[in-house]
Amino acid sequence: MNRYHGGSAPGRLDVLGGVADYSGSLVLEMALSLETRVRIRALDEPVLRLHSEAHGRAENSAALLAAARREGATEADLREALRASGLPSWTHYPVGCILLLALARSWTPPSGLEIAISSSVPEGCGVSSSAALEVATLRALASLSGLAFEGTELARLAQRVENHMVGAPCGLMDQLASAHGSSGHLLPILCRPDVLGDPLALPPGIRAVGWPSGVKHSVAGHPYGRARAAAFMGKRLLEAALGRKVPYLTDFTPEEYHMQQEHLAPALPGEDFLDGWKTIDDPLSVIDPDAHYPVHAATAFAIEENDRAQRFLADLREHGQTGDEALLWRMGGCLYASHDGYSAMGLGSPETDRMVEVLRALPPSAGVFGARISGGGSGGTVAVLLRESALPTLRALADQITPGQRLLE
Missing domain, CATH: 3.30.70.890 (GHMP kinase, C-terminal domain)
Known part of the structure; x- marks a missing residue:
């Protein structure tokens, strides 16, 4: 059996800044102790299987993985393939990460993949559950693929997933906070687009x-x-x-x-x-x-x-x-x-x-x-x-x- 590759990422608390991120503002973010964990392993059979503790199971015949391996595929092609797949909306975050990583890094995914998701970050609470899922998925994919990310590259790719595969017009703040924040510290981010300051601990x-x-x-x-x-x-x-x-x-x-x-x-x-x-x-x-x-x-x-x-x-x-x-x-x-x-x-x-x-x-x-x-x-x-x-x-x-x-x- 092929081994699992794991990745994790925290939710974040937006202390100040919020929706001013897309206007180039300074924002102050703090990682929460709550986190999302993603495990991914290659399968020998041509199938894409996903399991979420919160949402249950979903499966695709691996047509999406085949689309990602197709030479000359564009972001629009992959987005349309995802939307036509019939997969439930919660899967668009991890599957979007697979598709855009393949496109951005010329990576060829395995013919089959299994993805398992668990999370203590509550959804719909405005604490970046989606960013945590994207960052955790990309970290697991980096381990699986042997690819490395530098600087804010992973966060920027995660934002592309949310903007272009999921269709949510978020700024880069959430992904940066999840990828680079630490619990109990404020992370200053100048959203122009991704200038990170040194984390500051709150006073005792x-x-x-x-x-x-x-x-x-x-x-x-x-x-x-x-x-x-x-x-x-x-x-x-x-x-x-x-x-x-x-x-x-x-x-x-x-x-x-x-x-x-x-x-x-x-x-x-x-x-x-x-x-x-x-x-x-x-x-x-x-x-x-x-x-x-x-x-x-x-x-x-x-x-x-x-x-x-x-x-x-x-x-x-x-x-x-x-x-x-x-x-x-x-x-x-x-x-x-x-x-x-x-x-x-x-x-x-x-x-x-x-x-x-x-x-x-x-x-x-x-x-x-x-x-x-x-x-x-x-x-x-x-x-x-x-x-x-x-x-x-x-x-x-x-x-x-x-x-x-x-x-x-």
Whole structure:
């Protein structure tokens, strides 16, 4: 029997930055202790078998593997083969990794493969279960194939899988955090597109944890897609107002945004934008003429979130030198402001709003510094910055407000 090759990768908690990643923002991510494990082995028979503890079994006659071995196959060919295979959607992540690895590295997969998936990373919670699955699968495939990845190459290939094989228009933040993050440390990522900073440990006695809302989140949903397109629409409008092209929306300063914000409509009809501007420089966004886009709020969020992340990081470093508690409260204020920004561009939810407001109303003595909806928003998980001694209070609130949802650490 051929031996298994394994790979693992953690979920991540988005402490600050979130959907500003596709606008070139600084984001601050923390790997969770929860992880996804993938085991892969070659089979002598021509079949593709998959087993997931969460989703069950699926099988394909190995036509997909044959497509990956076909000379001259393109990404579009492989995407169409995957969609025509009849395999359930959960398999598109690992199978997409096989197909794009074969294409990107001229690798010839075996005629048969067996894939086994187990995970403690909850799905639909906004903690990058999909990125963890992609990164873990590519690590297992690297062992199977003997191929090596350098730098951020693996994370970038994982993002291609999600964007082009699965069809979710996510930024690179999630895959980078899963591939390079470490538990208990903030990983600064400048999403231009993949500049990694040195991980920073949180101060002793200070924790960042996730509080799941129980509301399923998906970056393939309409609110996320519209907020993303709106940010790129805002970039186009600011470029015209300020008379210069920039690589990223976050190249504009908060001061420049405030001076020109009258050019940004709160709800811009897609038809009006297309009539005046035709297109945006984002290949993953499609502007619907009949939809309205939160251009003002999405533009403001990206520019201000980048500024918040810079200030949060500076305060964290200063706290390490001075121990000044006021800096922790200022960092918490950045989280609350970020949460409000999500809500303004349509990426909030009543459930996460209630969770954050309950925490915001606690007295300082409770030891909760700040909280925000995280990741792609629209439900998912609230990131909470707090004293370790405040964890029992948070667990009690979770039992009361979101019964059955355990904290993610």
